[in-house]
Amino acid sequence: MKCFILGAGKGKRLQPLSNELPAPMFPVLNKPLLLYIIEHLKKFHITDIRINLHHLPEYIDSYFEDGQNFDANISYSLEKDLLGTAGALKRTETFFGSTFIVHAGNSLTEIDLNELIYFHNQNHSKLTLAVHTDYERYQCTELSIDDKGKIVKSNLRQTKTDSKFDLIPSGVYVFEKETLDVIPTRQVCDIETDLLNLLLSQNTPAYAFIVKTGCYRVQYPKDLLKLNLKLLNDFSLDQNQLIHFSDSVQIHKSVIPKTFHPLFIGENSLIGKNVEFLGQAVIGSNVKIDEGAVISNAVIFNNTYIGKNIEINNSIVFQNLHINTRSDFSIYVNDEFIIDRYKVSNFANSFSRILFRTIDIVFSSVALIILSPVFFLIVIFIKLDSKGPAFFISRRMQQPEIIQKSKNWYRFQPEKIVKYFKFRTMIYSRENEETGLDEKNIYEYGPFFKAKDDPRITRVGKFLRKTSLDELPLLINVLRGDLKLVGIWGLPEKEAIGIQTKGVSNKDFDISETARIRFKGELGLAGYWQARGRSELSTEERILHDSIQSISDIDDELLLKHLGEYKKSRSVKGYISLILDTVKSVIRKKGAF
Amino acid sequence: MNFIEQKRNDVLVEVINLARATLKEADDFKTILLKAIESGERKIVVDFSQCDFVDSTFLGGLVVSLKRMTAVGGDIRLIGFRPAVRSMFELTRMHKVFEAFNNLDDALTSFAK
Structure with a gap:
């Protein structure tokens, strides 16, 4: 019996991983997914295999060649344009015998193919789909069957999350050659939708074979992570051994006694001193994990360097990367931006963090104690002036949700919100209403908003703002600890999202990239913008102050070399002088209204 | 003199004669540039070759001027970056906003095109 493997797809849902590697070549315990498929077929003596190629074909045919090294006979059907999964079969019709198997190139299963074929033959089915139950699919063909397994209805279902999908295709199909006659020539046609519907409309018998064994279909990057960790877990249980690596791997002696999770390490990789594995990890070949890094639930592809003390959690790290930033629920694909520009926490930095935090605590508690009578008076005045609470919570953003994408890289960072405590200056419950004040905005363009004579402001509020x-x-x-004394001024959500999505530009002039640097800084009370006149400054000046403030916040030795006098702001003296500058500016009532 | 002006045909060349270009001089500089734009200058070259450091206020003033200039169809181009100043432009991604040249001749040629 022959088998056709669908290896041509662009893997849209698997982007960005699929931008540089076709899905069938994704590593699963450091071997290509497609190799598992071929090994599985071989167990059932299916060795005559044709693979269709289109997206990055060279990765596949240069690895498997004619199949000799894998005890199989592999040929290829190179497609210039894609015609869907069924269209691909139609193209290479002459290859097939009477009954044959079609296998998705992103699907790894433990299906008993003999049983599947027996079921197909017994029912005189023209197309049999192996199906299973799955969760967390965003979009899927769902089948309804009768008690014999005959498909009566197929339905393309979309859902958000968590709802259970019954009977969805596993990516393994059994075909009769005559079924190909139904497929239109030179037209896009997919097996699970177009072809199946055609067969149903013609009353041609199509069956679903319910699979009870493992079925893993890699349709989203998360699936790849899950599949790797699942197989690693099974493999470790099977071998009764936690850590798997060959002689070419060097692991520092401090690591193994502290490792309690399954670990799989590829050839020539190096694991440095005090590296901690707090969860499972699959590590590729030629990977270097430097001292003190913390890894959990991660798949790291080949030829990658993980910097000192870097944490990688729940992440896929693509090949040929140099990671020097913490990763959480992320995928990193050749992200030039993160390579040398991010936080590396070493001892000196931890020390300075503690130092600055101490200053913050001492300064703010002393100030709060001294100012407590003022607080008391203000509360009374607000209460006398207008109805409502004395305090107001303003939701400010250090960083909106950021998704950066380009051809070669992808990065996701969840939003970070801090609730700012303020005295209420507006009429109660009007703080969030649409103002209609856009004309009064002092900023002529861009994301920032500040209006003079906002009618929502109370009398006491006006004084407090001034x-x-x-x-x-x-x-x-x-x-x-929500804020530092020195840092970036937190923006209201709308403004922060505006900078991230719309940017700051008008015709011929675009400083969006500069403006977005602010999202790397930490929030604080005092800073360059705050000390240099606040609302007296234009959008551009504000952006420059904020971006430079953020840059001087980033702990990176490489960066520090270039900071010039801005290094000063990282010293205790510089920190305190910025606080004093801001206090002075506030007392002079510069730019406040 | 903190700022030295010279005219090369229709190009105004503004040399920053300061080792440190900071908030003290930023306002003056901004005023000079904005006035020049107002009086009809459309091609300005700013020469940083004497500068070892620019601060955020100074850069801010320069960007404000550039914005005003692009709005009237002109351009401000930069020359003479020393390493620290170049880093500052690169770190703030300002090097993507301004066109910079190695020397005055290159900048003048670029304006002549």
Whole structure:
């Protein structure tokens, strides 16, 4: 019996991983997924295999060649344009015998193919789909069957999450050659949708074979992570051994006694001193994990360097990367941006963090104690002036949700919100209403908003804003550790999202990239913009101050070399002088209204 | 003199004669550039060759001027980056906003095109 493997797809849902590697070549315990498929077919003496290719074909045919090294006879059907999964079969019609198997190139199963074929023959089926039950699919063909397994209805279902999908195709099909006659020539046609519907409409018998054994279809990057970790777990149980690696691997002696999760390490990889594995990990070949890195639930592809003390959790790290930043629920694919520009926490930095945090705590608690009578008075005035609570919580963003994509890289960072404590300066419950004040915005373009004479502001509010006393409760945020004394001014959600999505530009002029640097900085009370006149400054000046403030926040030795005098702001003296500058500016009532 | 002006045909060349271009001089510089744009200059070259450091206020003023200039169809181009100044432009991604040249001749040629 012959088998046709669908290896041509562009893997849209698997982007960005599929941009540089076709899905059948994705590593599963450091071997290509397609190799598992071929090994599985061989168990049932199916060795005559044709693979269709289109997207990055060279990765597949240069690995498997004619199949000799894999005890199989492999040929290829190179497609210039894609005609869908069924269209691909039609093209290479002469290859097939009377009954044959079609296998998705992204599907790994433990299906008993003998049983599947027996079921197909017994029912005189013209097309049999192996099906299983799965969760967390976004979009899927779902089948309804009668008690014999005959398909009565197929339905393309879409759902958000968590709902259970019954009877969805596993990517393994049994065909009769005559079924190909139904497929239109030179037209896009997919097996699970177009062809199946055609057969159903003609009352041609199509059956679903319910699979009880493992079925893993890699349709989203997350599936690849899950599949790797699942197989690693099974493999470790099977071998009764936690850590799997060959002689070419070097692991520092400090690592093994502390490793309690299954680990799979490829050839020539190096694991440095005190590297911790807090969860399972599959590590490729020629990977270097430097001292003190912390890895859990991760798949790391070949030829990658993980920097010192870097944490990688729940992530896929693509090949040929140099990672120097913490990763959480992320996929990194040749992200030039993260390569040398990010936080590396070493001892000196941890020390300075503790030092600055101590300054923050001492300063804010002393200030809160001294200012407590002022707080008391302000609360009374607000209460007397207008109805409603004395305090107001303003949701500010250090960083909106960021998804950066380009041809070669992809990066996702979840949004970070901090609740700012302020004195209420507006009429209660009007703070969030649409203002209709856009004309009064002092910024002529761009994301920032600030209006003079906002009608929502109360009498006491006007005074508090003028004197910036409305910001005093932010000292509580500092004490709580939400903010630093020195840092970027947190933006309201709308403004932050505006910078991220629309950017800051008009015709012929675009400083969006500069503006987005602010999302790397930490939030704080005092800073360059705050000390240099705030609302007196234009959008561009504000952006420059904020971006430079953020850059001086980033802990990176390489970066520090280029910071020039801005290094000063990283010293205690610089930190305190920025606080004093800001206080001075506030007292002079510069740019506050 | 903190800023030295010379005219090369229709190009105004503004040399920053300061080792440190910071907030102290930023306002003056911004005023000079904005006035020049107002009086009809459309091609300005700013020469940083004497500069070892620019701060955020100074850069801010330069960007404000560039924005004003692009709005009237002109351009501000830069020359004479020393390493620290170049880094500052690169770190802030400002090197993508301004066109910079190695020397005055290159900048003048670029304007002549």
